[in-house]
Amino acid sequence: MGITVHGLKLPESLRGRIEDVRSGRAEPVPARPAATVAVLRDHEKYGLQAFMLRRVRSMAFAPGAYVFPGGSVDPRDGEADLAWSGPSPDEWGKAFSADRTLARELVCAAVRETFEETLVLLAGHTAETVVDDTRGADWEADRQALLDRSQSFAGFLDRRGLVLRSDLLRPWTHWITPKIEPKRYDTRFFVAAIPAGQRAGDVSTEADRVAWVRPAEAAERGRDGEWPMLPPTVATLAELAEFDSVADVLAASRRIIAHEPTAEIIDGEAYLVLPESAARHYKRDERADRG
Structure with a gap:
């Protein structure tokens, strides 16, 4: 494009x-x-990095695109009988302009999808701890049960005696797929640091490549078309490129506004018109080259 x-x-x-x-x-x-969820880490040599997946080309939505881990809400994500630590669903609702039920579903979907696609799990045995390793046959069995929906996320946490750590997430942005698309998503973006001891894995059948990459580098590849990427991903990466460390990202104050690109006919040609918040990230500036 x-x-x-x-x-x-x-x-x-x-x-x-x-x-x-x-x-x-x-x-x-x-x-x-x-x-x-943009899963982040601080690399000793390369600085701030984000974990990205390339979707397989057989996917109906955004085939071949580089994305952050994530997916749609499962109706069971709203189950109330799970151990929860950190900001409440009401607090998340205020951040994302969502009702309590939807806010709970969104946080659970963020944690569940991240585990399903990367093995990164934002949960621990207490409100102050986090699982330090999710590799092994038993964890893979649980991941598969979540994928085929034979086990709910709440059931998974309960059976393992785990507490969802909503305090390890931060709200980042909100994007809605344009009205012309045959598949549309109303997506809330989160950011989180990968917990110490955990490793993000290449486990998703929906992806054929994964990479830790500096946000500025990934955003530039997305703008140049080297890495196919949807505008919300480019915009989010460009925003993350303005920070030097995971701690800086997590400490950032964010006002979440819903962004919905529009499709228009301009001078006889079809265009996706981006909100200014995203369009500015397609312009070369010194921030794109940081890092």
């Missing part, structure tokens, strides 16, 4: 869909609640 002053140029094949949605001839697909 070429970059213009208007945003991102879209394939001509989407022009009919844009016109149908804008005229009311086609109804937009409802956006499903989802959560994604």
Whole structure:
């Protein structure tokens, strides 16, 4: 997709869909609640890094794109009978402009999906501890049971005597898939440090490559088209590139605003028009080269 002053140029094949949605001839697909987590670490040599996955090309949504771990909410993520430490669902709801139930689902989905896709688990046996190693056949069996939905996330935590550590997460941003897309997500973005002792693994069948990468480098590859990437991912990476360490990211004060790009016909061509908060990250500036 070429970059213009208007945003991102879209394939001509989407022009009919844009016109149908804008005229009311086609109804937009409802956006499903989802959560994604930028898992971060401080590298001795390279500084701040984020863990990213490349989605397999057979995926219906964003095939071949580099993404953060995450996915849609499972209805059982809202189960109330799980041990919880840290900010309450009410507090998360205020941060993300969500009701209590949805906020609880989003936090649980963030922790569950991160474990399913990377083996990173933001939970511990007490409110002050965190699991230090999730490798091994028993953990893999639990991961598979979560994937095939034969075990709920609450059931998994309860059986292992674990407490969800919502205090290890921070709210970061909120993006909604454009109305022209056949699959749409209403996604809250979180950030979190990888717990000491844990290792992010290449375990997801939805990904064919994983990498720890400096946010500035990843954002540049996304802008240049070297790494296929959705605009919210580029924008988030560019924002993270402004920080020097995980501690700086976690301490950042964030005002969460929902961003929803729009698709428009401009001068006879189809464009994805980005919010200014994202469009500015497609402009080269000194922050993109930090790190």
